[in-house]
Amino acid sequence: xxxxxxxxxxxxxxxxxxxxxxxxxxxxxxxxxxxxxxxxxxxxxxxxxxxxxxxxxxxxxxxxxxxxxxxxxxxxxxxxxxxxxxxxxxxxxxxxxxxxxxxxxxxxxxxxxxxxxxxxxxxxxxxxxxxxxxxxxxxxxxxxxxxxxxxxxxxxxxxxxxxxxxxxxxxxxxxxxxxxxxxxxxxxxxxxxxxxxxxxxxxxxxxxxxxxxxxxxxxxxxxxxxxxxxxx
Numbered sequence: 001x002x003x004x005x006x007x008x009x010x011x012x013x014x015x016x017x018x019x020x021x022x023x024x025x026x027x028x029x030x031x032x033x034x035x036x037x038x039x040x041x042x043x044x045x046x047x048x049x050x051x052x053x054x055x056x057x058x059x060x061x062x063x064x065x066x067x068x069x070x071x072x073x074x075x076x077x078x079x080x081x082x083x084x085x086x087x088x089x090x091x092x093x094x095x096x097x098x099x100x101x102x103x104x105x106x107x108x109x110x111x112x113x114x115x116x117x118x119x120x121x122x123x124x125x126x127x128x129x130x131x132x133x134x135x136x137x138x139x140x141x142x143x144x145x146x147x148x149x150x151x152x153x154x155x156x157x158x159x160x161x162x163x164x165x166x167x168x169x170x171x172x173x174x175x176x177x178x179x180x181x182x183x184x185x186x187x188x189x190x191x192x193x194x195x196x197x198x199x200x201x202x203x204x205x206x207x208x209x210x211x212x213x214x215x216x217x218x219x220x221x222x223x224x225x226x227x228x229x230x231x232x
Contacts, residue, residue: 029227029228030226031192032190032191032205032209033190033191033224034188034189034190034191034209034210034212034216034222034224035188035219035222036186036188036210036216036218036220037188037218038185038218039183039185039186040183040185041185041186042185045079046079047080047081047090047091048080048081048083048084048090049072049081049089049092049093050082050083050089050092050179051068051072051093052093052095053068053094053095053096054095054175055098058097063199064095067097067203067204067207070203070204071093071174074207074214077211078214088179089179090178090180091176091178091185092177092182093175093176094173094174094175094176095174096173097170097173097203097206098170099170099197099202100170101168102167102169102197103167104164104165104166105164105166106164107162107164107165165195166195167193167194167195168194168195168196168197169191169192170192170193170197170202170206171189171191171206172190172191173187174186174189174190175188188210190207205226208226209226
């Protein structure tokens with residue numbers, strides 16, 4: 001059965017839409033810029049610590065307590081230990097976190113008509129898209145629709161899609177001091193950008209980024225990429 005140009009165009013658009021949904025449906029990796037500084041952070045030998053709020057407004061809050069337990073868990077994993085009730089801790093860990101009010105960004109995209117761009121009659125299948133995840137590399141073959149990749153001919157103004165969205169910047173500050181004299185041993189800040197301001201999802205990722213490669217090289221700023229959680 002012969003198909004006219006309109007039918008082929010609709011079929012190719014449907015295939016492209018399905019491929020796009022399959023790719024964009026995957027969770028996005030979390031990326032954070034982490035800067036860390038240290039002087040004489042002792043090698044972990046069971047030294048005790050307490051986690052306190054760097055911002056007095058956060059002190060005693062249930063939400064802060066949940067994030068503080070994440071920090072405590074990471075320090076314990078590295079060989080330190082939470083101070084027992086009534087025990088004088090060896091180190092004081094102060095943590096603060098925040099997210100700004102966001103700023104608007106505008107993105108514009110456009111595409112052309114294939115029937116004037118020289119693509120009609122050629123292969124529609126494009127190169128594979130490589131998606132990296134927990135299980136290694138997965139190849140998702142995209143459908144190269146000439147309707148989206150060609151150029152417009154005379155008399156066609158083209159399509160233009162303008163998108164406006166909000167980007168939020170969040171941050172986690174961590175300071176470790178010697179309890180006996182307040183001497184600063186470690187300072188770190190993890191900062192990330194996201195399309196939402198949900199601290200319940202952002203702060204745990206910032207904590208994980210902060211302790212990836214902890215304590216790191218003093219004065220070095222690194223980009224930490226965390227793989228998205230696997231779907232159950």
